[in-house]
Amino acid sequence: MYYTQPIHIYSRGHRVLFIALILLLASCDEYGLLQNATEGTDQCVSCHTDKDLLKEIADPIEHSEGSGEG
Amino acid sequence: MTPLEPWKRVFVSEEYLETAHGKMSCTWCHNGNPQSPDKEEGHKGIIAYPSEDADFYCGPCHAEEVKNNKISIHTTQEGYFERFRIRAGYDWRDPGREHELEEFKAECGVCHATCGQCHISRPRTVGGGFNWAHEFKKTPDLQTNCTACHGSRIGEEYTGAHEGFKADVHYIPHVKNCEYCHPAHQMHGGDGKKLTYRYDEHNTAAIRCEDCHDDTIESNQYHLMHWAGEAGVVHSCEVCHSQPYKNCNGCHAGGGITGSSYLSFEIGRNYLKDNRRYKDYDYITVRHIPIAPNTYEEWGIEDLKYFEFSEPTWKFTRPHNTLLWTPQTEVAEGQSCNANCHDSAYLLRPEDIEYYEDANYKEENGEFGYGFDDLERERLANKDVIIPYK
Numbered sequence: 167m168y169y170t171q172p173i174h175i176y177s178r179g180h181r182v183l184f185i186a187l188i189l190l191l192a193s194c195d196e197y198g199l200l201q202n203a204t205e206g207t208d209q210c211v212s213c214h215t216d217k218d219l220l221k222e223i224a225d226p227i228e229h230s231e232g233s234g235e236g
Numbered sequence: 237m238t239p240l241e242p243w244k245r246v247f248v249s250e251e252y253l254e255t256a257h258g259k260m261s262c263t264w265c266h267n268g269n270p271q272s273p274d275k276e277e278g279h280k281g282i283i284a285y286p287s288e289d290a291d292f293y294c295g296p297c298h299a300e301e302v303k304n305n306k307i308s309i310h311t312t313q314e315g316y317f318e319r320f321r322i323r324a325g326y327d328w329r330d331p332g333r334e335h336e337l338e339e340f341k342a343e344c345g346v347c348h349a350t351c352g353q354c355h356i357s358r359p360r361t362v363g364g365g366f367n368w369a370h371e372f373k374k375t376p377d378l379q380t381n382c383t384a385c386h387g388s389r390i391g392e393e394y395t396g397a398h399e400g401f402k403a404d405v406h407y408i409p410h411v412k413n414c415e416y417c418h419p420a421h422q423m424h425g426g427d428g429k430k431l432t433y434r435y436d437e438h439n440t441a442a443i444r445c446e447d448c449h450d451d452t453i454e455s456n457q458y459h460l461m462h463w464a465g466e467a468g469v470v471h472s473c474e475v476c477h478s479q480p481y482k483n484c485n486g487c488h489a490g491g492g493i494t495g496s497s498y499l500s501f502e503i504g505r506n507y508l509k510d511n512r513r514y515k516d517y518d519y520i521t522v523r524h525i526p527i528a529p530n531t532y533e534e535w536g537i538e539d540l541k542y543f544e545f546s547e548p549t550w551k552f553t554r555p556h557n558t559l560l561w562t563p564q565t566e567v568a569e570g571q572s573c574n575a576n577c578h579d580s581a582y583l584l585r586p587e588d589i590e591y592y593e594d595a596n597y598k599e600e601n602g603e604f605g606y607g608f609d610d611l612e613r614e615r616l617a618n619k620d621v622i623i624p625y626k
Contacts, residue, residue, distance in 0.1 A: 208270075209270040209271070209272075209273070209278065210262040210263075210266075210268070210270050210278075211248065211253065211262070213275075214246060214247065214248040215247070215248050215249070215250060215253075217243060217247060220242075220243035220246060220247055221241075221243045223275060224241075224242035224243040224245065224246055225242055226242050
C-alpha cells in the first residue's frame with residue numbers, strides 16, 4: 167500500500183529540512199553564490215578594460231562582408 | 237560597413253561594469269578559464285555568443301521576450317524556408333535533405349539574429365564586436381545593428397545614400413529610427429502567430445502606412461481616386477510616394493543569374509489578392525529578387541521544379557524611401573495629374589522581363605547561364621504581375 171500514496175512518505179521532519187534547504191539556497195544566491203561566481207572576473211576585466219593592452223594583443227577580425235541582404 | 241578595430245570588438249568599459257549585467261560574473265555567460273593569466277588558456281572553452289542559447293542565458297530574467305522571440309522570423313528564418321519550399325516542392329528540413337540544410341546553414345543561415353546581435357554587439361555577418369563596450373541596449377542601433385544586415389536595400393534607401401535621391405521622409409537621425417515603425421513587440425514575435433514571411437497576412441503586428449495615415453484618405457483628389465478607389469483601382473501607397481529603389485539580380489548562393497543590382501521603379505499588378513492584409517491594392521511597387529531555376533545548383537539542386545508556378549520574381553515591396561512629392565506626383569504645369577504614370581515606363585511590361593545578367597558575363601564565361609527556356613519560365617512566374625498592353 168505504501169507505493170499508492172507517495173505523498174505520505176514525507177514526514178514532518180522531511181518537510182522542515184526541505185524548507186530549510188530552500189532558505190539556505192536563497193541566501194546563497196544572494197550572498198554566496200554570486201560572490202563565488204564573480205571570483206576570477208577580475209582577471210577578465212583587467213585585460214578587457216585595458217585599451218592599450220587590447221590594442222597590442224587583440225586578434226584581427228576573420229572577415230567582414232559589409233551590409234547584407236536587404 | 238567598416239569593421240570595428242580588433243581591440244574595440246572586445247573592449248569592456250568601466251561603465252558597463254556598473255550596470256546590472258556588468259555586475260554578473262563574466263564566466264556566468266562566457267565560461268572560459270579566468271584563473272589562468274595566459275591568454276590562450278584563459279579563453280579555453282569560451283562562449284563568445286551566449287545568447288545563441290537564449291533559453292539558458294537570457295531566459296531566466298527575460299522569459300517572456302525569449303519565449304516570444306522564438307517565433308520571430310528573425311529567429312526562425314521561415315521566409316527562406318517557405319519561399320524555397322513553394323518553388324522546389326519540398327523543404328530543406330525534410331528527411332534526406334541534410335546536405336541541403338547544411339548548405340543553407342552555412343550560407344543563408346548565418347543571417348540569423350540572436351538577442352546579443354541586436355542588443356550587445358554587431359551582427360556576426362559584419363564581423364561582430366561590442367557596439368557599446370559591452371553595454372546592453374534596449375533599442376538596437378540603426379546603423380550598426382539593423383542596417384548592418386538590412387543595409388544594401390533598406391538602409392541605403394532610408395538614409396538617402398543613393399546619389400540623386402533623398403532620405404525617407406520618416407528618417408530623422410537619432411529621433412525616428414527603425415523602432416519607430418518596427419517596435420519591440422513586432423520584432424519579438426509580434427502577435428504570437430507563426431509567420432512564413434514578412435508580408436504574411438497573419439503578420440498583424442507589422443505597421444502599414446494606412447495605420448498612421450488613414451485620416452488622409454479623403455484629403456485630396458489623388459487619394460480619393462487611387463486610395464479610396466473612385467477611379468476604380470487602388471494603389472499601394474508606394475506607387476505614388478516611393479523613389480527608385482534597388483533591384484537585385486545576383487544571389488549570395490552563387491548559382492543562377494549573375495547581374496549587378498540597379499536602381500529602378502516598377503509598378504506591377506497585385507498578385508497578393510488572397511492575402512487579407514494586402515488584397516485591396518490593384519497596383520503595387522515590385523522589386524526584382526535574385527532567384528532563378530538554377531540558383532542553388534552549387535548545393536546540388538539543379539532545378540526549382542515549381543519556379544514558374546509558384547511565386548513571381550518581381551515581388552511586392554515597400555521601399556523605405558517615401559516622399560510626399562516624387563517623380564510620379566510632380567507634373568509640369570498644364571499637364572494632367574496622370575501624365576507621369578499612365579502608360580509610362582514605370583509599368584512592368586512583358587518586354588521588361590529579360591536576362592538578368594551583366595553584359596560582360598558572356599564574355600567572361602562563354603554562354604549565358606540563363607537560357608531561352610529559363611526566360612520563358614521567368615515570364616510565366618511573373619504572369620500575375622506583368623501589366624499587359626490593352
